[in-house]
Amino acid sequence: MIAPIIALGAVALAVLAVVNALVFLRPSRSGDGDNDASVSILIPARNEEQRINLCLAYASAQSALVKEILVYDDQSSDATAGIVEAWEKIDRRIRLIRGDTLPAGWHGKPHACYRLAENATGTWLLFIDADVRLRSGAVERLLATAAHHSCTLLSAWPAIAMKSLAETLLMPMLNFYVFTLFPSPLQLASNAPRYALAHGACLLCHRDTYWAIGGHSTVRNELFEDTALARHWRASGQRALCCDGQQICTVRMYSGVREIWRGFEKNFYPGFRRKWLFVFVMAIHVAVFTVPFIGLLVSPTLPFAVAASSVLVARGALALRFREPVWPSVMHPIAELFLIALGISSFLRWHSRRGVEWKGRRYRSSTVEEGAR
Incomplete structure (x- = not known):
């Protein structure tokens, strides 16, 4: 029952991505x-x-x-x-x-x-x-x-x-994410x-x-x-x-994995106005954009195939619109796992005493909470 729901969500979000690619x-x-x-x-x-x-x-x-x-x-x-x-x-x-x-x-x-x-x-x-x-x-x-x-x-x-x-x-994930x-x-x-x-x-x-x-x-x-x-x-x-x-x-924006990680780690969680919204979006990325590819490896079914294909269609449409190489689309599961890990790390950093540092300045969770008011 879960797989068809995931497939339906993937198709809906792929349609949105294609529409955005056409009319942005x-x-x-x-x-x-x-x-x-x-x-x-x-x-x-x-x-x-x-x-x-x-x-x-x-x-x-x-x-x-x-x-x-x-x-x-x-x-x-x-x-x-x-x-x-x-x-x-x-x-x-x-x-x-x-x-x-x-x-x-x-x-x-x-x-x-x-x-x-x-x-x-x-x-x-x-x-x-x-x-x-x-x-x-x-x-x-x-x-x-x-x-x-x-x-x-x-x-x-x-x-x-x-x-x-x-x-x-990794960088095409920015347009896919948005x-x-x-x-x-x-x-x-x-x-x-x-x-x-x-x-x-x-x-x-x-x-x-x-x-x-x-x-x-x-x-x-x-x-x-x-x-x-x-x-x-x-x-x-x-x-x-x-x-x-x-x-x-x-x-x-950034050159190399280290810069990409540090740059987006400081911005990922603060981009959400509320904690529940962060959790909701991360759940979508796990369930809709990642699970179908894992499902195809573990237990291939039509819903997982539809969902994975929809994700690839969305990636391809956005790559063409924003004049990016199309081939990274087939590596989507790797980039998606990177994005999820980055989101979790950003959340943990912002809620730790250390916070995140960028260009010699340190920011902590209170900064995000004040900005969301």
């Missing part, structure tokens, strides 16, 4: 936006000496709509500031802002973004991470999409650059906060609206500040959307 919001063509707009590119950076140079190179290559490129050096202990200072001599739009002590009650990235916004003068604020490479015409396409859909906050879901075997095997659960058609049909989605690697917002609703001060203690900000944006009556950013920007 595509960006508008450049030239359809406000050509009189001015854009401030804002980059929070902490110990980014390996990434900031290319980030600035691609940002600097954007059009004259970019009024300024501001980098907030969040007390880096490496050569980040020196690299930015060298770029200041190459492009007058680039300016380094030296970070100050992190105030109580704030997390590093929201505070850095808030300080960047304080110094920005463009009519639009484009927040990007230091590992982002903007594609040619990215700013124009973002502005055109925001204008076409009448939104004052627009996030672009970036293309994920994968170089190592571990990245190619788009087998998030109903992207509803973000256009409804402006309800629960249908908000954002990727902090690339986030455009109108400056006047940003300050009217409080900006990053409203998500000061959030680790998932991107989607939290989009939720707050919608709750304030403003429209916030997330579009496919494959032709807008590329990001190489």
Whole structure:
């Protein structure tokens, strides 16, 4: 009796993934936006000496709509500031802002973004991470999409650059994880906060609206500040959307198994607003996305075959949409077990005294609980 239920769940979630692959919001063509707009590119950076140079190179290559490129050096202990200072001599739009002590009650990235916004003068604020490479015409396409859909906050879901075997095997799970659960058609049909989605690697917002609703001060203690900000944006009556950013920007989030583990371990559990939701989603990943493959090995039945095939269809559809290699789909059970172990480890870390450490800062469970209120 359980196997048919699992198969039904797998088919339903595969259908959702295929629908998302087909209808996830595509960006508008450049030239359809406000050509009189001015854009401030804002980059929070902490110990980014390996990434900031290319980030600035691609940002600097954007059009004259970019009024300024501001980098907030969040007390880096490496050569980040020196690299930015060298770029200041190459492009007058680039300016380094030296970070100050992190105030109580704030997390590093929201505070850095808030300080960047304080110094920005463009009519639009484009927040990007230091590992982002903007594609040619990215700013124009973002502005055109925001204008076409009448939104004052627009996030672009970036293309994920994968170089190592571990990245190619594991990183596609990010899109699978999100788009087998998030109903992207509803973000256009409804402006309800629960249908908000954002990727902090690339986030455009109108400056006047940003300050009217409080900006990053409203998500000061959030680790998932991107989607939290989009939720707050919608709750304030403003429209916030997330579009496919494959032709807008590329990001190489982590390199190698160790970085992938540490990076997602800090974010996995905090991404859930409630403990019960974490348990529910993990149960889906175990029962629907993992058990069918084990079942085919132990006791092959039609329901398990249907469920496993549905999972592979979902993986393949999302791989094609996001221009990822398709072959890692057949290795799904390995990647899924990695994801489940990562989720459990994240949960245990956040509820231990140690918490998790990222770039020299430590976060504990109280941080997550406060951010969920």
